[in-house]
Amino acid sequence: MNVYFDNAATTSVSETALNAMLPCLKENYGNASSLHALGQEANRVLDEARQTVASLIGANPSELYFTSGGSEADNWIITQMAYQGRRKGKTHLISTAFEHHAVLHTLKKLEKEGFEVTLLPVHEDGLVRPEELDAAITDKTALVTIMYANNEIGTIQPITELAAISHKHGVFFHTDAVQAVGHLPIDVKAQGIDALSLSGHKFHGVKGTGALYCRKGVLLGNLIEGGAQERGKRAGTENIPGIVAMAAALQEACDNMEENAARVTAMRDKLIAGVLQIPNSRLNGDPVKRLPGNASFCFEGVEGESLLLRLDLAGVCASSGSACTSGSLDPSHVLLAIGLPTEVAHGSLRLTLDEVNTEEEVDYVLEKLPGIVRTLRNMSPVWEDMIEAGTAQAY
Numbered sequence: 079m080n081v082y083f084d085n086a087a088t089t090s091v092s093e094t095a096l097n098a099m100l101p102c103l104k105e106n107y108g109n110a111s112s113l114h115a116l117g118q119e120a121n122r123v124l125d126e127a128r129q130t131v132a133s134l135i136g137a138n139p140s141e142l143y144f145t146s147g148g149s150e151a152d153n154w155i156i157t158q159m160a161y162q163g164r165r166k167g168k169t170h171l172i173s174t175a176f177e178h179h180a181v182l183h184t185l186k187k188l189e190k191e192g193f194e195v196t197l198l199p200v201h202e203d204g205l206v207r208p209e210e211l212d213a214a215i216t217d218k219t220a221l222v223t224i225m226y227a228n229n230e231i232g233t234i235q236p237i238t239e240l241a242a243i244s245h246k247h248g249v250f251f252h253t254d255a256v257q258a259v260g261h262l263p264i265d266v267k268a269q270g271i272d273a274l275s276l277s278g279h280k281f282h283g284v285k286g287t288g289a290l291y292c293r294k295g296v297l298l299g300n301l302i303e304g305g306a307q308e309r310g311k312r313a314g315t316e317n318i319p320g321i322v323a324m325a326a327a328l329q330e331a332c333d334n335m336e337e338n339a340a341r342v343t344a345m346r347d348k349l350i351a352g353v354l355q356i357p358n359s360r361l362n363g364d365p366v367k368r369l370p371g372n373a374s375f376c377f378e379g380v381e382g383e384s385l386l387l388r389l390d391l392a393g394v395c396a397s398s399g400s401a402c403t404s405g406s407l408d409p410s411h412v413l414l415a416i417g418l419p420t421e422v423a424h425g426s427l428r429l430t431l432d433e434v435n436t437e438e439e440v441d442y443v444l445e446k447l448p449g450i451v452r453t454l455r456n457m458s459p460v461w462e463d464m465i466e467a468g469t470a471q472a473y
């Protein structure tokens with residue numbers, strides 16, 4: 079059996095998205111800036127896609143800028159709001175310790191340019207404390223950027239409350255909502271979100287597509303100079319097939335959101351209950367305030383990378399949820415941020431499901447995983463030490 083439980087990394091392209099983009103590749107291949115009929119047809123579908131994506135997050139089409147993905151949207155808004163703040167003498171930026179690297183590395187770059195960055199703690203449950211944001215904001219703060227839902231442990235932040243606190247102090251609020259859009263209901267106006275990043279390939283669109291929402295009235299600096307695309311702020315001929323696929327995928331995800339979430343949550347909870355039967359295992363992040371499809375675990379006495387390889391041999395695509403590449407022994411910054419000791423963080427496993435998965439796949443993973451963990455433990459000197467120290471029992 080082949081099981082894809084790595085939907086937080088990327089998703090398959092849905093039939094709906096594929097069928098929507100094919101005409102833009104075959105017959106309707108015009109450049110939206112051309113004045114002839116083919117160009118105008120391209121311009122029409124581009125407008126339509128902008129209307130669709132904007133309305134599905136509660137924004138106006140004129141507030142939406144198409145990008146190459148979530149990383150680009152994050153880089154763009156964070157850098158621009160920082161520079162804008164500096165012109166008014168505001169050089170302090172606030173975020174959290176467990177953001178995506180598209181945010182953290184942008185903040186690192188800005189720190190080198192003289193900005194001061196505060197990373198709020200996310201505590202053992204993987205949640206920001208609103209009062210800690212309140213206390214961290216100063217009269218120098220230019221921007222608060224906090225992710226909607228975490229890509230490794232799935233925890234969902236109290237975004238509406240965090241935006242309200244930022245506004246109380248007159249500070250701009252951005253959220254990296256890449257893991258949330260298409261999976262959780264979002265209304266940027268009702269929630270007071272000033273800017274939001276999204277990515278098409280996390281909800282069955284295609285890779286290399288995304289968008290930045292930025293509230294009207296904010297002077298957003300240009301990202302790419304050139305033509306008049308994206309109101310002159312992000313030049314370059316639009317990726318119309320990708321944009322159309324993203325809009326179609328998001329429409330489908332939002333149309334079916336409630337039933338998808340219910341079914342995926344039920345599968346996730348069955349998976350979590352089954353996996354936690356394994357001795358010396360733990361669920362990472364709040365058990366309830368988490369994405370419908372996210373199940374993140376740590377197994378003591380196991381190396382996450384070996385676990386992945388064994389699962390792969392059994393036909394299961396998963397992730398260690400760690401930034402660990404071969405040759406690097408650094409555990410995930412997310413798992414360290416929720417206070418896990420390095421040796422525990424090394425034994426991490428992220429299983430991310432979505433609506434294309436089935437209960438049979440959950441059963442299959444529950445059949446294979448315990449044996450794999452046990453085999454690896456029986457080969458592990460760390461596990462042996464734990465038995466000797468009495469923190470684990472042989473089984």
Ligand SMILES: *Cc1c(COP(=O)(O)O)cnc(C)c1O
Binds near residue numbers: 227254256280286287
């Ligand atoms: C995937 C992801 C990104 C990056 O999006 P791309 O479209 O791949 O650039 C950013 N933030 C989060 C939370 C993500 O999960």
